[in-house]
Amino acid sequence: LAKTTQPISMDSYEGQEVNITCSHNNIATNDYITWYQQFPSQGPRFIIQGYKTKVTNEVASLFIPADRKSSTLSLPRVSLSDTAVYYCLVGGAYSGAGSYQLTFGKGTKLSVIP
């Protein structure tokens, strides 16, 4: 499984764009990149997933360079409610018994300041 590295924490003011970068140097050809958001006392929530280039949804954008060794989650105009832990996961399609586990790191704790 590709190991991921993210900043432990980030601070941002309300209304700013926040970019969280995840490094995954050993990403495999079939691996997708998925980001989750977690609030205290809740389970993680899927935000966005991508394979290459750029993906955008109503919540965030995900930028993936050509070499796919890193990815950047972009949150536009953050609000206080975006204060949470953000996890980057790298993994591929399940291909059979005993071959696949989804592994979370420690994530990035984003604090949005008024």
Added chain:
Amino acid sequence: DTGVSQNPRHKITKRGQNVTFRCDPISEHNRLYWYRQTLGQGPEFLTYFQNEAQLEKSRLLSDRFSAERPKGSFSTLEIQRTEQGDSAMYLCASSSPRDPNEKLFFGSGTQLSVL
């Protein structure tokens, strides 16, 4: 679709007691996962089911832990002879058979405190 449901939300028990948690996944999801999360850490994978078959078990899942999914719908996680180190949030997630990239949908978890 009411999401993944976990019960109870909180459980306080004394060391040495047995506890059982229940997870009801999203109805059409055939894949079900159990994770454990301690304060300040990311979720750690425990085990995985596809339908009723338990296909993956982490080495974190000691002999005191057992998980079942008897009819391929809900799942239970039992911890026997609980220890203080078992105190954690136990998270259940499910994913759709139509999604090869396994986007996980998590429940709100069961917070276990072992006294």
